[in-house]
Amino acid sequence: MSQKKLYRSRSNRMICGVCGGVGEYFNIDATLVRLLLVLLGCTGSGIVAYFIAAIIIPDEPV
Structure with missing residues (x-):
């Protein structure tokens, strides 16, 4: 069973x-x-939460 991970969408x-x-x-x-x-x-x-999330959450793998 794979665990779901949070990524920034490409x-x-x-x-x-x-x-x-x-x-x-x-x-x-x-x-x-x-x-x-x-x-x-x-x-x-x-706005602050968005930019913190943009820094912390990794990009979606290719």
Whole structure:
């Protein structure tokens, strides 16, 4: 049984692929993740969390 891993998406990316990767990991549409990020971005913490995730989460292997 293989363990599911979180990666930044290479095929479904707008900026760094974080939302696409989170969407693929949780099996939901990346657009919903992007909308949630926009709502969190209004508080300022969402933008910081996005860029921290972009640094921490590795790219999807080829």
